[in-house]
Structures are given as structure tokens and as C-alpha cells.
Amino acid sequence: MVATHDRRDTHVTTAQPDGSALLEARGVRMDYERRRDGQIVTAIEGLDLSVAEGEFVSIVGPSGCGKTTFLRIVDGQVHATGGQVLLDGRPIEEVRRDRAMVFQEPLLFPWFSVVRNVAYGLECQNVPIAEAARRAEPYIELVGLAKFKGHYPHELSGGMQQRANLARALTVNPRLLLMDEPFSALDAQTRELMQRELLRIWEEWKRTVLFVTHQIGEAVYLSDRVIVMSGAPGRVVADIRLDLPRPRPLEVKRTPRFQEYEDEIWHLIERQVVINFEQSGGGEAGL
């Protein structure tokens, strides 16, 4: 991979160097060996990002820009090949329980009831199952599944399964909640309702969220800040602070201010998509 990359379209990069951020990524790089031909591919290069405590930050970008990879680095599932990711000033590898992930698929264990699934994170911390279940209950209530806590996952709709997925992450009481396109598999109406639900829960629960999505409207509706990433190798091309009132009803989506943000971000991504498209010889160009 060529080391010189184009930085002309870099808008703003707010890396707060004062160390007050909860999450701080500095010059993160991710290389991996492609299985098909053994070539080294750079997924992320020189990514700087900082997230303050209590912020709701979304990452958008063209497909293959490494946004999910970055989330997995923050989660600790994979290790960055370069740069640093600090949580509360400490390298991410050293801290384990401070983050929780809401996965793209619900990934609930079909052999456990809702409550056992939601309590799973606590169970893994060696909390006895009965106590874990008791501590999971407020979160089951918070996501609106109180009536279904004894049900098995297959008895729930897709939206309800994602609520359980969210409750499972909340139950371990993480300082940083990681969400990987959690609503992408839902139908349009359910998705809108879930977005509103998420904001309601977030306002009640007030913690830091890092949210990956390919849907610009979703990012604008939910976030305090939207991070726009470039096509591979991924890095931050824009960091947009949204000036929209909270709490946000769904009607916000139809205001001119909201649509301006959407347009602005779309134009940023469009350029990335075009670059991506030309580099890949017209292959995949989707978001």
C-alpha cells in the first residue's frame, strides 16, 4: 500500500490533546493479510478520533472504509497494527469491562430465555445466575421487554430481539457502548421506532455511545457528532458537531436544519464513494 495518501478533503479533525476524552484514538492503523492472495491490505490508516464522556458519536463512511473494523479494535476483538487507542488514558488492551457491544445481528442464544441472554454479560463476570437475572431486570424493563423476559428469542420479532441485544450490553453497565449497525436488518418503520427508543434510553441512561451506521439520516438523528470516514484505507475526513435540540422527536428529521446536515454529509461521502469506485475499477460503490 502506498504511504502517501490524499488529505485534500480533510475538513476538521478534532483530536483533543488534553487527555480529557473517554476514548482517544491516535494514528490508528490496521493492516491485515487478505486470505485470497496473501496480500497485505490496509483497512485503516492514520485514524484520529476522540470521544468525550457522555457523547453520542456516529461513524459513517463508504462500505469497506473500516468503520466496523475500528469498532472491533475499540472492543478489543482485534488489535490495531499501529497507533494507539486509549480508554480513559489507558491502552485498550488492558481494560476489559468498560465497553459493551450491541451487535449487528441480535446473536441471542436460542437455548436461553430473554432474561438469561440479557444477564449473560454478568454471568461471564461470575455473578451467580439468579443475581445476574435480578440485576438484568431493570434493563429488560428499560428496553420494554418486561413481559417477554421468560420467552425464547425465536418467540420475539426482529425489533424485540435487537432490544434484547441492547439490554444485554447495557446490563454490564459499560462506560462506552459500541453499536455496530444495530438497526440495519430491521424494516424501515421498526428502524425509526428503534432509533427513537434508543434516544429515549440514552437520555435516561446517559452514557457514551459510539455508533457505526451507513445510514446518514440515522447518524444525524441520533448523534452529537458525526464522523465521516474515507474509503479504504479509512481515516477521518470530517467531524461534524450537530446543532440540533434534544430531546429529539422523530419530526426533527423533516426540519431544514436536519436535511442540510444530511446533504453535507452525503456530499462528503459521495466524493469518497466516487474515489472508491474509480479505485476499484467500478466494482462495489455502495455506502
Add this chain to the structure above:
Amino acid sequence: MNRVVRWFRRHDTFWLPVTSLFVFLALWQLASTSGIVQERFFSSPVGVVQAGIKTVQDDRFWNDVSISASEFAVGYAVAVVVAIPFGVVSALYRRLGYAVEPFLNGLNATPRIALLPLIVLWAGIGWPATTVTVFIGVFMPIAINAFYAVRTVDRGFLTVANHFGASQRRKLRTVILPSVVPFVLAGARLGIGRGVLGVVIGEFYSSTAGLGNFIFVAGATLQIDKIIFGALFMTTIALVAFLALERVERRVESWRPDLEFGT
């Protein structure tokens, strides 16, 4: 009238099999008594029942039954207890799996009857040889199913477990074993048929007692009705095992939704 039709519609799982069985027995009986087939070679339902009544009054028969049943039960139980951990552990460690795989598939492809002379030589003629034959027959499908079930465990579930920091033991208990259960049960089902077959083969070849021997002797002396009765009795043992297994299945798989695929 309408009620009768409705009764038949609702209870089709009952009267259809019963009727087909009855028709088959009637045709068989008719063919024998009318002389279309020679009763000497084909017997008849009535003949089998008569032979059965006579046989069950004989203490030697019940001795045969208890020998066969114990061969089956011991061989089956030991196979289950050994095969599950063997299959699971071999697949848990990638490199161990590569080493074990050729034996697993190779031994499965080997016809067991071909090994019988060796088994008799090593284990001893009679009960031990037959029990080992049962063991091998039951071991293979369960071990193979457990092995490949572990290999195909949903990666997403493992990601969840890793993410929440599950220990290896907890991953085994909460993700891997529950995923393996249906495959092991399918293997255990196959194992019942293979195990009963093992009893017959083992006793035909190496035993002077047991149901297999009972059938063998009846065959050598052209007692067709006793052959059929003996075979039916072995089927009954297998059916009892199936029913027991189904109870286990209903207990451990209670969470699973019904399959809805046509009616």
C-alpha cells in the same frame, strides 16, 4: 356423518398407520392359508403369534433376551459416555482435530463385520465381542456428529461469548455444548439401529446365546416363525430405546420451536 369424517380427519396419524399395518397382515395371512406362498418358508401372522406364545414360556428365551439386552445396553451406554467427550474435545483443538479426523472417517468407512474376527480375538468370544461390536457401531455416528457439530458452531455466538469475557469453560457450557446437542441426539438415533445390528452380527458370529443366536439357530433348523418372532422382538428393544431417547430429547431441546414445513 360429518362427525365421523371429522374424526378421521383429526386422527389420521392414528388410523392410517394402523390400517396399513392391518391390511399388510391380512394379505400375508391370506397368502399363506390360501397356499399362494408356502407357509413352510413364509410362515403367517398366526404362525408367528403361536411361535411367540410358545417361545415366551421358555426360560432359555428370556435368558437370550437378557444377554442381548445387556450387550446392547452396556455397549450403547459406554459408547455415549466416551463418544461425546471424544468428539467434542477432538474438535475443540484445531490441530488435534486434524490428527483425529482420518481415524474418525476411516474407521467409519470400515465395515464392522470385517473387523469381527479381530474383535473376537482381542475381546474374547461371546458377550465381550458382541458388546464391543455394539460399542463401535454406536460410537462412530455420535463421535462424528459431535466432532463436526463443534466445528460448525455459530461464530457469532462465540464472538458474543468472547466479547463478554466468557472463560473457556463457560464458552463450552453456554455455547458449544448447547449447539452440539441436536447433532449428538441425531447420532444417538443412528446409534440405536447400528447397536441392534451389532448385537445380531456379534451373536451370529461368536455367541452361543442371545437373541442373535436364537435367530441363527431357528434359521439353521428352518423355523421361519421363530426367526420372524426373534426379529420382531429385537425391533421391540430398539423401539423402547427410541422412546427413551425421545424423552431425553424433549427434555433437553424444549426451547426449540416446532418445524413448520407443510402439513
